[in-house]
Amino acid sequence: MAQTKITRTSDLTFWQKLYIPEIIKGMKITIRQMFLPKFTRQYPEERWNPPASFRGRPVLVEENGKERCVACGLCSRVCPALAIEVQASETELNKERYPVKFEINMLRCIFCGLCEEACPEEAIVMSKEYELTFNNQEEAIFGKDKLLISKENLKERLEFLRQYR
Amino acid sequence: MVKIKINGNEYQADPSKTIIEAARENGISIPHFCWHPRLSVSGNCRMCLVEVEKSPKLVIACATKVADGMVINTKNERVEKAQNAVMEFILINHPLDCPICDEAGECKLQDYSYKYDKGVSRFEEEKVRKPKRVELGPNVMLDVERCIMCSRCVRFCDEIAGKPQLVFSNRGDHVELTTAPGEKLDTPYSMNVIELCPVGALTSRDFRFKARVWEMSSTESICRGCARGCNMNIWVRNNEILRLTPRLNPEVNDYWMCDNGRLNTFKYVNSDQRIKSPMITKDGEMVETSWEEGIAYLVHKIQNFKKNEIAGIGSPFATNEDNYVFAKFMKQIIGTPHVDFSRHIVEGEEDNLLIRNDKTPNTLGAFEAGVYPSEKGYNFQQILKAIESKELKCIYVLCDDIAVAPEVRDALSKVDFLIVHSPIKNTLTAIADIVFPTATYAEKNGTFTNFQGRVQRIRPAIATAEMDRSSDGMSLSRWDKFGAQNDKWTKGNKLDVRPTWRILSSIANTINPKFRYNSAEEIFNELSSTIDSFKGLSYLKIGSKGAFLNKKTINEKKSIKVS
Ligand code: SF4
Numbered sequence: 001m002a003q004t005k006i007t008r009t010s011d012l013t014f015w016q017k018l019y020i021p022e023i024i025k026g027m028k029i030t031i032r033q034m035f036l037p038k039f040t041r042q043y044p045e046e047r048w049n050p051p052a053s054f055r056g057r058p059v060l061v062e063e064n065g066k067e068r069c070v071a072c073g074l075c076s077r078v079c080p081a082l083a084i085e086v087q088a089s090e091t092e093l094n095k096e097r098y099p100v101k102f103e104i105n106m107l108r109c110i111f112c113g114l115c116e117e118a119c120p121e122e123a124i125v126m127s128k129e130y131e132l133t134f135n136n137q138e139e140a141i142f143g144k145d146k147l148l149i150s151k152e153n154l155k156e157r158l159e160f161l162r163q164y165r
Numbered sequence: 166m167v168k169i170k171i172n173g174n175e176y177q178a179d180p181s182k183t184i185i186e187a188a189r190e191n192g193i194s195i196p197h198f199c200w201h202p203r204l205s206v207s208g209n210c211r212m213c214l215v216e217v218e219k220s221p222k223l224v225i226a227c228a229t230k231v232a233d234g235m236v237i238n239t240k241n242e243r244v245e246k247a248q249n250a251v252m253e254f255i256l257i258n259h260p261l262d263c264p265i266c267d268e269a270g271e272c273k274l275q276d277y278s279y280k281y282d283k284g285v286s287r288f289e290e291e292k293v294r295k296p297k298r299v300e301l302g303p304n305v306m307l308d309v310e311r312c313i314m315c316s317r318c319v320r321f322c323d324e325i326a327g328k329p330q331l332v333f334s335n336r337g338d339h340v341e342l343t344t345a346p347g348e349k350l351d352t353p354y355s356m357n358v359i360e361l362c363p364v365g366a367l368t369s370r371d372f373r374f375k376a377r378v379w380e381m382s383s384t385e386s387i388c389r390g391c392a393r394g395c396n397m398n399i400w401v402r403n404n405e406i407l408r409l410t411p412r413l414n415p416e417v418n419d420y421w422m423c424d425n426g427r428l429n430t431f432k433y434v435n436s437d438q439r440i441k442s443p444m445i446t447k448d449g450e451m452v453e454t455s456w457e458e459g460i461a462y463l464v465h466k467i468q469n470f471k472k473n474e475i476a477g478i479g480s481p482f483a484t485n486e487d488n489y490v491f492a493k494f495m496k497q498i499i500g501t502p503h504v505d506f507s508r509h510i511v512e513g514e515e516d517n518l519l520i521r522n523d524k525t526p527n528t529l530g531a532f533e534a535g536v537y538p539s540e541k542g543y544n545f546q547q548i549l550k551a552i553e554s555k556e557l558k559c560i561y562v563l564c565d566d567i568a569v570a571p572e573v574r575d576a577l578s579k580v581d582f583l584i585v586h587s588p589i590k591n592t593l594t595a596i597a598d599i600v601f602p603t604a605t606y607a608e609k610n611g612t613f614t615n616f617q618g619r620v621q622r623i624r625p626a627i628a629t630a631e632m633d634r635s636s637d638g639m640s641l642s643r644w645d646k647f648g649a650q651n652d653k654w655t656k657g658n659k660l661d662v663r664p665t666w667r668i669l670s671s672i673a674n675t676i677n678p679k680f681r682y683n684s685a686e687e688i689f690n691e692l693s694s695t696i697d698s699f700k701g702l703s704y705l706k707i708g709s710k711g712a713f714l715n716k717k718t719i720n721e722k723k724s725i726k727v728s
């Protein structure tokens with residue numbers, strides 16, 4: 001096995017070796033913080049509103065009461081975590097196909113945003129929601145009922161995405 | 166033979182061949198939409214343009230014959246420019262439909278767009294709009310916008326199916342594929358245009374929107390629709406068969422398959438009528454039981470009969486292996502000479518493309534594997550008569566719903582003890598005393614012998630309780646590969662069914678411990694070493710294209726009588 005030689009970039013100075021002055025320096029920082037404005041948030045009473053670039057849980061865009069999604073399955077294919085399952089079916093609408101079933105397994109999702117990037121219809125986007133709790137594995141599989149969010153409520157994200165098109 | 170040069174390398178070529186054929190034979194592919202090895206040359210897509218030295222213009226490789234000393238270039242700058250131009254031209258009016266198009270993933274236009282297109286369009290005008298949901302016939306759907314007017318489908322109907330049912334109407338960019346007024350695309354081979362179509366203009370009405378092609382696994386198998394035994398692929402997602410597509414075998418079915426085979430031979434595998442566990446009749450009612458109890462019950466019951474009171478009816482739907490084990494079990498373990506099977510011939514169905522009168526995949530195989538009466542044994546009709554006269558009291562029937570014929574049903578309902586193997590509930594299982602649920606052709610290994618005497622392999626495409634997708638070497642989709650125990654799609658419906666040979670082996674084993682088989686291949690090896698017509702065959706030799714029985718040794722005396 002190759003040996004790695006560990007060398008110190010610089011030795012401790014005399015004052016550092018004394019130890020006490022370093023402790024005093026640290027205490028100074030701590031005490032100063034006590035008098036500066038506080039950042040602590042009273043969660044969950046006080047909630048954080050993330051910026052538009054934030055990648056919370058992926059959701060489906062709802063437009064005129066219907067999903068935009070055409071069930072092409074590209075998000076499902078690109079998802080590195082195999083979180084998305086789509087089952088297509090035919091619809092009378094112009095878009096011809098729609099997802100009868102659209103499920104995201106939130107235990108699998110890693111919030112990478114690739115689904116959003118792959119979608120040709122801008123039908124799946126990352127929301128601001130970061131609070132996810134479930135009591136069992138079945139509950140973690142979100143169906144269309146939990147995924148559909150109206151376009152109006154996703155305005156910020158959609159506008160953010162437009163900038164980079 | 167003439168000498169030609171393609172991309173700097175010299176090749177020998179047959180002067181009757183075109184450039185595209187000569188190149189293909191030497192492993193060089195020239196892009197093309199309208200050319201197809203089995204159809205006449207129409208030369209209308211212009212995708213196969215290549216450069217031939219000393220010829221002023223580029224020529225189409227599909228319609229230019231090779232000549233001695235020809236120097237051909239299939240991928241220099243000039244050719245590439247022409248390919249870019251053809252792609253740009255074809256895409257002018259092609260809709261941006263890939264996300265909703267069933268062809269996506271196996272689309273020539275898509276693939277060529279990656280390979281031969283610049284990826285930009287200079288076309289700013291409105292695309293021409295055409296009808297999108299045209300029902301061309303009972304099985305095929307047309308999206309006129311997606312059609313690139315290659316005319317493959319038109320030529321198929323004229324030249325292969327022998328029914329000129331498709332035509333083009335209008336001109337220029339308003340050309341539309343259509344049927345003659347009042348006509349439908351309804352040849353028994355209509356669905357072949359789906360694979361022929363290089364784009365998603367023609368799609369299957371049955372498979373429409375069911376799955377994306379990359380989500381499925383595909384398994385090489387054989388169609389069970391008739392004695393032709395067309396080579397095909399089984400496409401599976403979430404342990405459910407979604408479609409069958411023909412697999413090239415020039416000696417059996419070429420590129421084709423009939424609509425009946427494609428649509429009507431697999432649905433019973435997915436059906437909710439599948440039998441989920443062994444069942445026995447107690448006090449006139451069918452009750453579920455375990456395999457151990459079922460087998461013990463059968464062995465106990467069968468001992469009440471003399472061996473001459475028992476008869477076995479094999480199945481032309483079962484594999485060679487199943488029939489071989491069955492014949493051996495009946496003749497050696499039970500010791501009865503009465504073994505035969507029922508034929509399923511529909512006169513007048515045959516044509517000169519694929520379809521055969523014999524509606525089963527393995528008539529010849531069942532016969533050759535030993536399912537025929539021994540000396541003084543009864544054939545199928547005689548067995549029925551002997552039941553009426555109370556001479557036969559116990560009948561063992563393999564997977565074949567022979568009871569749909571009322572006279573057979575009447576006879577069989579008089580039997581004291583009726584043993585049935587069946588994958589699915591049917592008229593026969595309704596009158597049975599004991600039923601074992603069997604694996605279908607899509608759930609096991611084995612071989613069928615087609616009417617030509619060609620032995621062909623089937624492989625499991627659907628996982629069962631005893632057969633695991635990843636550990637038993639079955640083909641895997643990406644979902645199968647990476648799914649975990651708790652994913653919905655891996656939990657799928659896995660039936661506790663077993664192949665017939667395994668069931669017979671467990672039954673026989675309780676009577677004679679030496680009668681034991683562990684795999685279909687083991688049975689086949691025994692079969693090929695004991696039966697002359699199978700001599701020299703092995704799974705390896707059969708491979709994916711099949712291998713012939715020893716023609717000379719097919720026993721003429723026993724040869725199949727069409728009754
Ligand atoms: S964010 Fe990433 S991991 Fe989550 S569903 Fe989308 S593609 Fe899959």
Ligand code: SF4
Binds near residue numbers: 069070074
């Ligand atoms: S990529 Fe978009 S359109 Fe396609 S299935 Fe996913 S959400 Fe639907």
Ligand code: SF4
Binds near residue numbers: 263268274
């Ligand atoms: S035919 Fe091919 S290129 Fe055209 S929409 Fe369908 S998949 Fe896309």
Ligand code: SF4
Binds near residue numbers: 318342
């Ligand atoms: S429908 Fe398909 S096969 Fe027929 S002409 Fe159009 S592109 Fe060619």
